[in-house]
Amino acid sequence: MKCSIRTQIFVLILGMSIPRLHAADFTRSTVFDSVQQFISATGAFRPASAHSDLSALFTVREEGQPDDPKTGKPVAAPAIKSCDSLWQDDTHALVFAYAMPPLEATNCRVGVLFFLEYTHGHWSIKDNLRFIATGRDAAVSADLTVGTGSGYKLGDQNMEPVVTVTESQGGGGYSYQSSASYTITASGLRVLKLK
Numbered sequence: 001m002k003c004s005i006r007t008q009i010f011v012l013i014l015g016m017s018i019p020r021l022h023a024a025d026f027t028r029s030t031v032f033d034s035v036q037q038f039i040s041a042t043g044a045f046r047p048a049s050a051h052s053d054l055s056a057l058f059t060v061r062e063e064g065q066p067d068d069p070k071t072g073k074p075v076a077a078p079a080i081k082s083c084d085s086l087w088q089d090d091t092h093a094l095v096f097a098y099a100m101p102p103l104e105a106t107n108c109r110v111g112v113l114f115f116l117e118y119t120h121g122h123w124s125i126k127d128n129l130r131f132i133a134t135g136r137d138a139a140v141s142a143d144l145t146v147g148t149g150s151g152y153k154l155g156d157q158n159m160e161p162v163v164t165v166t167e168s169q170g171g172g173g174y175s176y177q178s179s180a181s182y183t184i185t186a187s188g189l190r191v192l193k194l195k
Helices: 003-018 035-043
Strands: 059-061 073-078 080-088 091-098 109-119 124-135 139-144 161-171 174-184 189-192
Touching: 035 080, 035 091, 035 109, 035 124, 080 139, 091 139, 091 161, 109 139, 109 161, 124 139, 124 161, 124 189
Parallel strands: none
Antiparallel strands: 059 073, 080 091, 091 109, 109 124, 139 161, 161 174, 174 189
């Protein structure tokens, strides 16, 4: 019982010591003390109600008939369903966030791959890519897919992280998956092309 109370007090004190970010403060130019603080802020982000330039990343236009007044209407996700770190070293990180904008016409999933960089004592967004899947079986996922060879450390020269993003589209008789792999460069995220 005492251990449980101590744990609760520790968690409470830790929570009070972490700087709080309000939704209005969560923008592309926001800086973070750690990757975990970015993940926490993203997890608490509410794209549909926030006045942030990041809301557009989790917004999709409603599809439908040309005479439907709702067609073309932007629909933002009410919340972020998940946000996870895929890879991190001392100066760079790859984080994947996932949301579900509530379209009326079909299921929709949006994934955003964030490339974070540590400069001037803070983490910030260096680049991002957005992925959208629609249909009954819609899904978007991201996985770290590069292996570490013997004698090499992920992040060393010629051993950059590789993330593969998979989009599942459609359903109900016609569905397909597409995947692409991405790595980091000095200028941002780059798709890897087959040679």
